[in-house]
Amino acid sequence: MARGIDVGTMNIVSSRQEGDETVFVGQRNSFVEIEYSDMAKRMLSRSDVLHIRKGDEVYVVGDDALTFANVFNQETRRPMKRGILSNDEQSAIPMIKLIIEQVVGEPEHDGERVFFSTPADPIDSEVSTLYHRKTLESFLQDQGFDPEPINEGMAVIYSELADSNFTGLGISFGAGMTNVCLAYYAVPVMTFSIARGGDWIDEQAARATGTSVDKVTAVKEDEFRLDFTTDAGGVEGALSIYYDNLLDYVIENIRAELDEEDVEEGLDVPVVVTGGTSSPPGFEELFEERLSEGGLPFDVSTVRRAEEPLYSVARGALVASRTEEESDPEDSPSADTDEDTDIEAEADGGRVLEEE
């Protein structure tokens, strides 16, 4: 067996194959610190809430962090920021380690392969992704896995572009980052990231309208659409403006990076967008419109949004992991070589398991 895991700024999602189905397990990449009061003790004893106790304090981690934050009137915090481990969050390491352990589970055998997503170095920020990648690698090794990093944009290609021989442009619009990858026949020819995503949109729209970031995020995730003109002056109007701005910024950077690459002429390139930030209705149409104005050095054949934007990176990591396993079965004691090798067809029947 092989596995995949997508370690994102907002969501951590693992993927594994069970028969014909891909099983996903996810948790919010978030935590809250509360006092270990009698009430907290009672709430914690009621269920299998992920938590770490330190003396009089307790950290509630993952999906339950938000519920505890609301009850105890605290703010949730995040172990990651802008796509990588946060350097201004001292408590980040044990929290994210616990979430990863819970989400990926125990290996079936020692040294089971797991491909984990990692962002490309951002072109618009000084940060390096090396420390982040190496730290995740060591967590997964401690857990008994044999980890291998996979670029987040490349994971999108594996997940969504099997039909075009893993050739095309894949873009993951996440919370902390936007990851871009152009691949020909499964070989990445251009990968980069931009240190802006859904969090950036929320922060800008909140600042512009004097609304709290949490409120803006809630509006964006609930009812917001990009396919009709929204009233100027309100939160939705501000969200539209920053969505527009993010798309222009991403396309401008794609064009600039492509200028530096030797791109074959006369290609028809399929484009796939994914990630939570690509969710609002109208996103793919707006992106297509902006792309057509963008003057790229190739023709775009189609622009499509992944069916399950929150799961496609985890799915792609699993496809990469299983592809390696099948091409090198002796390396993996539990590899079932009799199984149907059409991984994509199997991966399509995905279901979501929400574990508490």
Ligand SMILES: Nc1ncnc2c1ncn2[C@@H]1O[C@H](COP(=O)(O)OP(=O)(O)OP(=O)(O)O)[C@@H](O)[C@H]1O
């Ligand atoms: N229905 C929705 N409409 C708009 N935005 C959404 C929706 N659902 C989730 N999002 C946004 O998508 C983002 C989370 O997406 P995703 O899980 O792909 O990011 P991530 O992988 O955790 O982050 P990153 O890849 O940047 O590290 C958040 O900004 C969230 O607000």
Ligand SMILES: [Mg+2]
């Ligand atoms: Mg992501």
